[in-house]
Amino acid sequence: MNDIIEIRDLVLEYGQGEEEEAIRAVDGVSLSIPRGGFTAIIGRNGSGKSTLAKCINALLLPGSGVVYVDGMDTADGDLLWEIRQTAGMVFQNPDNQLVSSIVEDDVAFGPENLGIEPEEIRRRVDRSLREVNMYEERKKAPHLLSGGQKQRVAIAGVVAMRPSCIVLDEPTAMLDPYGRGEVMEIVEQLNKEGVTIVLITHFMEEAARADKVVIMDRGRVAMEGTPEEIFSRAEELRAMDLDVPFAVELAERLRRQGVPVPGEIVETEALVEYLCQYK
Ligand code: ADP
Ligand code: MG
Numbered sequence: 001m002n003d004i005i006e007i008r009d010l011v012l013e014y015g016q017g018e019e020e021e022a023i024r025a026v027d028g029v030s031l032s033i034p035r036g037g038f039t040a041i042i043g044r045n046g047s048g049k050s051t052l053a054k055c056i057n058a059l060l061l062p063g064s065g066v067v068y069v070d071g072m073d074t075a076d077g078d079l080l081w082e083i084r085q086t087a088g089m090v091f092q093n094p095d096n097q098l099v100s101s102i103v104e105d106d107v108a109f110g111p112e113n114l115g116i117e118p119e120e121i122r123r124r125v126d127r128s129l130r131e132v133n134m135y136e137e138r139k140k141a142p143h144l145l146s147g148g149q150k151q152r153v154a155i156a157g158v159v160a161m162r163p164s165c166i167v168l169d170e171p172t173a174m175l176d177p178y179g180r181g182e183v184m185e186i187v188e189q190l191n192k193e194g195v196t197i198v199l200i201t202h203f204m205e206e207a208a209r210a211d212k213v214v215i216m217d218r219g220r221v222a223m224e225g226t227p228e229e230i231f232s233r234a235e236e237l238r239a240m241d242l243d244v245p246f247a248v249e250l251a252e253r254l255r256r257q258g259v260p261v262p263g264e265i266v267e268t269e270a271l272v273e274y275l276c277q278y279k
Helices: 049-056 077-086 103-113 118-131 147-159 177-192 227-231 234-239 246-256 268-277
Strands: 003-014 023-034 038-042 064-069 087-090 165-169 196-200 212-217 220-225
Touching (some): 003 049, 023 049, 023 212, 023 220, 049 087, 147 177, 177 196, 234 246, 246 268
Parallel strands (some): 038 196, 038 212, 165 196
Antiparallel strands (some): 003 023
């Protein structure tokens, strides 16, 4: 099976009480996430991104439609732990995710809950901390760390459960540019090692580094494609109140000045490379 996550006709409504009108947060989404890929999901606030993420992690169950995680139906309660272990989740606020007073205990928390042997837990904790470049800080108290470091510890906690897929819901939203860079580096590293990445972000530069981009709008998938396909449709994105990556903006202005920057250049690095060779 080439898609690790398969979502078909998913509808999710909040507040179906007697008095309130239901809010349809996800409104008929069908989406496949390629195994081993790096998929970015973008969309303005309230477009249903977090709700969709929670459906993948079985934190929310479909109102209608189905969500399969590595072939497992999230509506099957018996598979809950296997699903959460397969698709780990990293949230926006690192402070809400760290539960222990020592970094390494925090990373051990997930594997402990899976009932893994202490020796194996030790190995996984050390390895995960090294992977996110936080091994040196393993004895520290999480509250003494920077936002970027905390978020990397949260990622290590997920990595220690050996998930095939990690869903990150705006993991860099509360970080400064340095912290964002640190987290993105780890995310790309994990992806290179074969972990499927689903990154929800409102930073277009981050999305431009993915190999698939999904645009959500009012609970639906509005666009889907490679970053090149998506970001070259700058006008449509702006009509949905979305920015385009800095490189796309700059490329447009260069074109107006007569520099023929190809439309598939959507990343700063690629633009710099092009301009260095342009005569
Ligand atoms: P996003 O992550 O794209 O900002 P969300 O999935 O958080 O979007 O929200 C989608 C819609 O669902 C919004 O209208 C939001 O107000 C509503 N919503 C989100 N969470 C809840 C909740 N727990 N109860 C009621 N409505 C909610
Ligand atoms: Mg959200």
